[in-house]
Amino acid sequence: MSKDKFTKPEFSLSLIHPRNWGVWLGFGFLAIVVNILPYRMLLSLGRTLGHLGMRYGKGRVHVATRNLELAFPDKAPEEIQHIVEENFKNTGMALIETGITWFWPTWRFKTLIIEKDLVALREKAAEGKGVLLCCVHALNLEITARAFGVLGVAGYGAFRPHNNPAYNFIQYWGRTHNGNKLIDRKDVKQMIRVLRSGERLFYLPDHDYGRNKSVFVPFFAIEDACTTTGTSILAYTSKCSIIPGSGFRNGDGKYEIIADKCIEADYPKKDEVAAAAYMNTFVEEVILRAPEQWMWLHKRYKTMADETAPKGIRYK
Template identity: 65%
Template sequence: MNDYKIGKPAFSITLLHPKYWGVWFGFGLLAAIVNLLPYSVSLSLGRALGKMGMKIGKKRVHIARRNLQLAFPEMSSHDIEAMVAENFKNTGAALIESGITWFWPTWRFRRILIEKDISALRKHAENHKGVLLCAVHALNLEICARGFAVLGLPGYGVYRPHSNPAYEFIQYRGRTRNGNQLVYRRDLKQMIRVLRKGERLFYLPDQDYGHNKSVFVPFFAVEEACTTTGTSLIAYPSKCALVPVSGFRTAQGKYEIMADISIEDDYPQKDMSAAAAYLNKYIEMIIMRAPEQWMWLHKRFKSLPDGTNNSRYQ
């Protein structure tokens, strides 16, 4: 066993305690839905749940709307409202997509994938070079991660274990299908070791993680968006490649797995502000492949350079 991966949680009889029955029932129901219903029906069910969620998630509706207003000031209010509605539908679909990722057999999962272009990853794999997979918080991120593994390019996910042991037991197995592995999200040394070993590490630098280890650089139309410097902290000592990756759902219900460019040659690793701004341009490019499938419900622009939070959402 590689000593830099999280150990697989073991099953014990305590996981059958009545206090965990709700978790087992919920995931059992999800597994039944995605395996027994036709794919199109289960996906439509998820989208319907997302639409219903708009009625009870008014705060999240406001956040998504405000994010879009800040990111795309030229977008009309009509288009923003349409984007918010579609984003919520895709948020509901994400539940179904997680169930598909965790509970579908590989032969069935492979049928919904389109290998769009993953030439950059295959090249680095042949040369045994570590790759930082620069991904985004797409609502179908679970499918994207397993998709690369099914296509023969598994990686390590940056991971926070769940506090509920029954949930964690199921979640771990769901996220380590087809050879994927996990490392703790705060263990920077282990991430670097993974990359130095020539492995692939999924990393998501697209959200506002607060002022610690961050800089303020442009992101879409926001000139001072709080952006993590974690990419530089990982990439520089590991001497890894940087490859933007995505796996968005098409109108036909397939998922385009894409990793077509390697951007490390021009990445200004020693200048963290320049590096963050440079990578944000590629993050924008990924999001714009299917902006309605990105997590606009998160307060992407909550932090301000003066140390305050959330004033952009008031």
């Protein structure tokens, strides 16, 4: 195994060295808060933290606003401002949702999730067919991933080890509840093996990952958005099914888990450009289920098709 591939973090006495006490205290405090307070109070706390964060994150406010202006040029400034405010509130809630995902017992976690439609995913599981479960960078992604496990359709997620060993141990432990497993994000061969063996792989094709292994295709109103070709690479080499999935929070504070359609029948696996554009139409569909809960704080349109154009010029 190469040096950039990880192995499962194991507990050792070195993890409780004084240099790691801050990590343990921080996560310990989060675990206590999410387990003591009722969910409605946690929801209010998270959204309040996010609202306060707008005061100190002016740069991210600009990024979110600019993303929305680029993606939805027909929206009025007032509507964009409202989405930005809700987006920041949901960003604050993401911290609480991480605590809920990592530290709530399964019996309590189940009270928050609703199986809206998993028929297509369950059919593929019954067939023993591997599935590339294409989700998006929703702010409640941690909740969504565990929810699939709780509902009996666990999968593998891409994992980037943290530099702090204590944080890395806690993060790995928190993300592998209810049957979920993790793969190094650089280990494409293992991802393909997982899909060929009939398992599910969580994959997020919605961000701008840079020019490498990417093409420029429409994404919302931008005609040349840098989009990963990873979806077609994995789908073509593994012969898996492709199903978009989501788990957005509804007005009652419950998380609706959806993975309702197989899209590989018309997916142009051998044409990277057409495949990326095709995938983006479903990514857009998923995001529009709850646009205020997607990660607009990320510079989605930073990489330009024109290599001479400065990176991030759209955000100047």
